[in-house]
Amino acid sequence: MSTQIRTVTVLGAGVLGSQIxxxxxxxxxxxxxxxxxxxxxxxxxxxxxTLVATYTAEVPGGEEGAATALERLxxxxxxxxxxxEADLIIEAIPEVLDLKRQTYGKLAxxxxxxxxxxxxSSTLLPSDLxxxxxxxxxxxxxxxxxxIWASNIAEVMGTAETDPKVFREVVAFAEAIGMVxxxxxxxxxxYVLNTLLVPFLRAALELVAxxxxxxxxxxxxxxxxxxxxxxxxxxYDVIGLRTPYNIMVHGDEEAQQLATWLKTNYIDKxxxxxxxxxxxxxxx
Amino acid sequence: MSTQIRTVTVLGAGVLGSQIxxxxxxxxxxxxxxxxxxxxxxxxxxxxxTLVATYTAEVPGGEEGAATALERLxxxxxxxxxxxEADLIIEAIPEVLDLKRQTYGKLAxxxxxxxxxxxxSSTLLPSDLxxxxxxxxxxxxxxxxxxIWASNIAEVMGTAETDPKVFREVVAFAEAIGMVxxxxxxxxxxYVLNTLLVPFLRAALELVAxxxxxxxxxxxxxxxxxxxxxxxxxxYDVIGLRTPYNIMVHGDEEAQQLATWLKTNYIDKxxxxxxxxxxxxxxx
Numbered sequence: 001m002s003t004q005i006r007t008v009t010v011l012g013a014g015v016l017g018s019q020i021x022x023x024x025x026x027x028x029x030x031x032x033x034x035x036x037x038x039x040x041x042x043x044x045x046x047x048x049x050t051l052v053a054t055y056t057a058e059v060p061g062g063e064e065g066a067a068t069a070l071e072r073l074x075x076x077x078x079x080x081x082x083x084x085e086a087d088l089i090i091e092a093i094p095e096v097l098d099l100k101r102q103t104y105g106k107l108a109x110x111x112x113x114x115x116x117x118x119x120x121s122s123t124l125l126p127s128d129l130x131x132x133x134x135x136x137x138x139x140x141x142x143x144x145x146x147x148i149w150a151s152n153i154a155e156v157m158g159t160a161e162t163d164p165k166v167f168r169e170v171v172a173f174a175e176a177i178g179m180v181x182x183x184x185x186x187x188x189x190x191y192v193l194n195t196l197l198v199p200f201l202r203a204a205l206e207l208v209a210x211x212x213x214x215x216x217x218x219x220x221x222x223x224x225x226x227x228x229x230x231x232x233x234x235x236y237d238v239i240g241l242r243t244p245y246n247i248m249v250h251g252d253e254e255a256q257q258l259a260t261w262l263k264t265n266y267i268d269k270x271x272x273x274x275x276x277x278x279x280x281x282x283x284x
Numbered sequence: 285m286s287t288q289i290r291t292v293t294v295l296g297a298g299v300l301g302s303q304i305x306x307x308x309x310x311x312x313x314x315x316x317x318x319x320x321x322x323x324x325x326x327x328x329x330x331x332x333x334t335l336v337a338t339y340t341a342e343v344p345g346g347e348e349g350a351a352t353a354l355e356r357l358x359x360x361x362x363x364x365x366x367x368x369e370a371d372l373i374i375e376a377i378p379e380v381l382d383l384k385r386q387t388y389g390k391l392a393x394x395x396x397x398x399x400x401x402x403x404x405s406s407t408l409l410p411s412d413l414x415x416x417x418x419x420x421x422x423x424x425x426x427x428x429x430x431x432i433w434a435s436n437i438a439e440v441m442g443t444a445e446t447d448p449k450v451f452r453e454v455v456a457f458a459e460a461i462g463m464v465x466x467x468x469x470x471x472x473x474x475y476v477l478n479t480l481l482v483p484f485l486r487a488a489l490e491l492v493a494x495x496x497x498x499x500x501x502x503x504x505x506x507x508x509x510x511x512x513x514x515x516x517x518x519x520y521d522v523i524g525l526r527t528p529y530n531i532m533v534h535g536d537e538e539a540q541q542l543a544t545w546l547k548t549n550y551i552d553k554x555x556x557x558x559x560x561x562x563x564x565x566x567x568x
Contacts, residue, residue, distance in 0.1 A: 199483040
């Protein structure tokens with residue numbers, strides 16, 4: 001590993017936070033996982049057990065390394081302890097601006113000067129948060145995708161104040177934990193992946209909501225026309241329909257109409273995507 | 285075959301016209317190919333020879349059937365003869381509105397009442413052409429993709445005047461020649477595939493032209509994040525950069541700026557995509 005980072009703290013052991021923590025431990029890092037109370041940590045432990053099973057079955061090296069990765073994970077509800085020794089703190093707490101700002105305000109006092117702060121926020125820009133960190137030069141976004149072991153991209157995006165050395169250090173860390181780092185040179189809402197996905201999914205929904213074509217035909221067209229394994233409506237079902245709904249309902253007038261259509265025809269009927277057993281397709 | 289169509293005429297033996305004609309013959313139809321002069325037909329013959337080689341190598345059943353498909357192809361420069369017996373005429377002549385209207389005007393007189401007319405136009409709507417056909421109820425769009433033997437979608441799109449029986453007949457024909465028919469219920473510029481591709485490719489170009497990310501990183505993100513075999517800049521290179529340029533240069537102000545960026549940084553430097561040996565990637 002060419003990274004100087006040795007100890008990593010992950011704040012928030014939700015779906016993605018637990019994956020980030022586990023993947024880092026699996027790749028040999030000492031990882032401290034912070035969440036707000038013992039109940040949250042109990043949920044985290046169950047997530048880690050599931051990840052051991054998944055990595056054992058699906059990930060190269062998992063049969064040997066998946067269980068021992070647990071030994072490199074320490075769980076705590078003490079923010080002071082979580083911050084004390086970290087070379088890098090990856091923040092993956094809920095997407096609430098004030099909560100994140102308060103947390104960075106506390107970290108600013110608790111973490112040593114060396115510590116790099118990275119936010120995994122999908123919807124906020126790092127510049128929304130940088131002033132609360134007390135160290136904007138050592139702060140940036142490090143954005144992961146769900147199913148980190150398979151969808152192994154890490155989008156790295158600083159603000160104008162991020163030290164280029166810190167940026168490179170985090171890129172090296174991303175590589176060290178098995179990610180393909182995606183370097184974003186300037187702040188961009190949605191990073192790269194969602195900048196591509198959002199208009200693509202919207203165009204697909206316009207075709208169906210507008211009565212032009214059926215979801216299955218749209219997906220067939222994309223799969224056959226581009227060789228992709230899945231079409232846009234299969235992607236909707238995997239993501240879950242509420243996430244694109246929440247994006248579109250805050251968009252322009254046309255996007256709001258699409259959001260309403262999605263709500264009326266799918267969400268209100270309990271068709272939320274793969275997890276609910278039905279979305280644009282049935283999965284039972 | 286559940287289609288009533290037996291004899292097919294293809295007007296225009298360009299890249300796609302020759303593929304449509306050959307694929308139809310390969311699947312057992314008697315096909316007449318019309319082009320404007322003997323030089324055009326000589327080019328067409330060479331295209332058919334290339335297709336025989338491609339189908340022999342790549343297409344199931346090609347080893348037995350690719351050469352004999354040629355026996356079902358008749359070439360002519362006589363429009364009257366081309367139209368006389370056709371159950372279906374597929375028009376794949378250049379994308380020039382007046383030329384297409386004139387051609388349909390002639391066909392209206394030359395073809396028997398039974399003949400269905402289908403345009404392969406990518407950029408015109410069937411309603412731009414229907415009045416010149418003299419038979420708007422027997423006219424629609426049947427739109428193919430390049431490399432028809434692999435990218436086997438056929439987008440079927442009528443006008444409000446297209447007889448639903450004719451629509452279904454053409455859907456059945458598309459299936460009979462090995463296509464996956466994509467039924468489009470109302471006119472839509474760009475059909476399904478380009479309705480998805482255009483905003484997707486534009487969003488990718490915005491990331492690179494805006495200085496946010498490099499083409500290789502954008503492609504990595506899409507491939508890893510969605511499992512697709514190729515990213516947007518690989519698609520640009522395959523399509524060739526002049527086609528998206530020509531679409532964007534007629535778009536809104538932002539699209540025009542992207543077109544200018546593409547021209548200055550790539551097209552003016554001879555980087556036209558795969559066919560020129562270099563586009564966003566090098567191929568030599």
